[in-house]
Amino acid sequence: MPLIDIDALHKSYGETEVLKGIDLHVEAGEVIAIIGKSGSGKSTLLRCINGLETINSGAISVGGEQLVEDELHLRKLRLKVGMIFQQFNLFPHKTAGQNVMLAQQVVKKRRKAEAETKAREVMDRVGLGDKFDSYPDQLSGGQQQRVAIARALAMEPMALLCDEVTSALDPELVGEVLQVVRALAADGMTLLMVTHEMAFARDVCSRVVFMHQGRVHEAGPPSEIFANPKTPELRAFIGMAAA
Amino acid sequence: MTQFTFWDIFSNLLLATRWTILLSLVAFVGGGVLGLILLFVRIGKTWWLRRIVQGYTELFQGTPLLMQLFLAFFGLGLLGINVSPWAAAAVALILWTAAFLVEIWRGCVDAVPKGQWEASASLGMSYIEQMRHVVLPQALRISIPPTVGFSVQVVKGTALTSIIGFVELTKAGTSLANATYESFTVYGLVALIYFVLCYPLSLSARILERKMNAAHRH
Numbered sequence: 167m168p169l170i171d172i173d174a175l176h177k178s179y180g181e182t183e184v185l186k187g188i189d190l191h192v193e194a195g196e197v198i199a200i201i202g203k204s205g206s207g208k209s210t211l212l213r214c215i216n217g218l219e220t221i222n223s224g225a226i227s228v229g230g231e232q233l234v235e236d237e238l239h240l241r242k243l244r245l246k247v248g249m250i251f252q253q254f255n256l257f258p259h260k261t262a263g264q265n266v267m268l269a270q271q272v273v274k275k276r277r278k279a280e281a282e283t284k285a286r287e288v289m290d291r292v293g294l295g296d297k298f299d300s301y302p303d304q305l306s307g308g309q310q311q312r313v314a315i316a317r318a319l320a321m322e323p324m325a326l327l328c329d330e331v332t333s334a335l336d337p338e339l340v341g342e343v344l345q346v347v348r349a350l351a352a353d354g355m356t357l358l359m360v361t362h363e364m365a366f367a368r369d370v371c372s373r374v375v376f377m378h379q380g381r382v383h384e385a386g387p388p389s390e391i392f393a394n395p396k397t398p399e400l401r402a403f404i405g406m407a408a409a
Numbered sequence: 410m411t412q413f414t415f416w417d418i419f420s421n422l423l424l425a426t427r428w429t430i431l432l433s434l435v436a437f438v439g440g441g442v443l444g445l446i447l448l449f450v451r452i453g454k455t456w457w458l459r460r461i462v463q464g465y466t467e468l469f470q471g472t473p474l475l476m477q478l479f480l481a482f483f484g485l486g487l488l489g490i491n492v493s494p495w496a497a498a499a500v501a502l503i504l505w506t507a508a509f510l511v512e513i514w515r516g517c518v519d520a521v522p523k524g525q526w527e528a529s530a531s532l533g534m535s536y537i538e539q540m541r542h543v544v545l546p547q548a549l550r551i552s553i554p555p556t557v558g559f560s561v562q563v564v565k566g567t568a569l570t571s572i573i574g575f576v577e578l579t580k581a582g583t584s585l586a587n588a589t590y591e592s593f594t595v596y597g598l599v600a601l602i603y604f605v606l607c608y609p610l611s612l613s614a615r616i617l618e619r620k621m622n623a624a625h626r627h
Binding site for chain 2: 216217218237240241244245248249251253255256257258259268269272273314317318321
């Protein structure tokens with residue numbers, strides 16, 4: 167059974183249908199890039215998976231946990247899948263270390279010492295062991311995003327959703343974040359990422375999903391998608407992205 | 410007829426100032442507690458409770474404090490409940506203060522970026538956990554300058570209670586002015602005392618605001 171299972175997902179904002187029936191099955195260990203024009207529904211799809219958006223119809227499950235919109239079920243689902251945001255969304259009133267410890271203590275009921283050990287481990291993993299006591303506003307954008315990744319990792323999710331994690335970064339900071347993501351992929355983490363980094367998608371991902379007008383328009387291994395796009399829409403998109 | 414020296418006037422005003430301070434404190438603390446309770450309802454999940462609190466704040470913000478004092482004093486009297494000016498003043502001011510603080514604080518909760526809710530939700534936190542660990546600590550910081558600033562309005566608001574006969578600074582001033590015919594001296598002193606009470610508050614509100622902006626988080 168796939169780790170992430172999305173069946174006939176529909177999502178509308180008022181009259182506007184943003185997702186028009188998405189089927190997507192993600193096996194454990196897959197690294198998937200979701201590409202497409204803005205407004206094609208890729209971020210919405212990601213946000214539906216962990217219940218940040220309410221869905222209109224269809225079914226989603228992660229690691230066997232069905233998406234059901236009450237607090238108890240959502241909590242169980244969200245323990246299986248972490249999310250990284252474009253704007254990092256670190257808690258500004260807490261240090262990097264406390265950011266990584268908070269949900270461990272509150273949600274997983276870990277003791278402080280245990281949470282701290284875990285936090286130091288994941289902070290080392292993203293290369294920020296020495297920034298444990300820094301506040302977010304003392305860190306660069308790239309460092310903040312790596313703390314956000316550490317924060318998600320500390321909850322030991324089965325999969326990570328990455329929503330344009332490098333789009334808010336200065337160009338020179340993109341590399342350090344992608345390097346961390348690449349290392350996660352190499353370690354076998356299941357990743358579902360909305361991205362504009364085509365080179366990265368080509369290099370790291372096992373599958374690329376091209377979304378167009380609320381549907382999965384084309385999907386396949388990056389070699390095929392980028393070298394051999396079948397639909398005119400994908401051809402146009404890749405042409406634009408390359409230009 | 411007794412002669413009033415300047416010192417007599419001043420000391421009498423200072424004695425009455427105690428009541429202004431006490432009433433301000435009661436209004437602010439009472440209004441703060443009530444405001445906090447109402448805040449949780451206002452940002453809570455039950456829509457009809459939210460509407461009730463919204464109606465309450467609109468009512469109290471949309472009518473003069475003076476009318477609220479009259480209603481508390483005479484209105485309750487009409488219902489056969491005998492209220493002292495002190496009780497009527499305290500009740501009206503607490504309700505009035507709460508109505509403003511709810512809206513000030515709701516604005517502060519709203520000012521916490523949506524991303525903070527989403528990040529904490531995606532980490533599995535429940536609504537109460539999000540509130541307690543992520544949103545309220547940030548809202549609290551944002552709220553300190555406007556809350557301290559509003560306390561100035563509360564102090565000045567107590568002056569209106571003189572009209573229902575509560576003897577605080579303004580009422581004492583009126584009586585002294587009538588007795589001494591030295592209106593300018595008396596009201597000048599009254600104004601000065603209010604200023605001495607209020608200026609440190611508005612000054613600290615300004616300093617706090619600058620501090621929060623500079624080091625906005627920790």
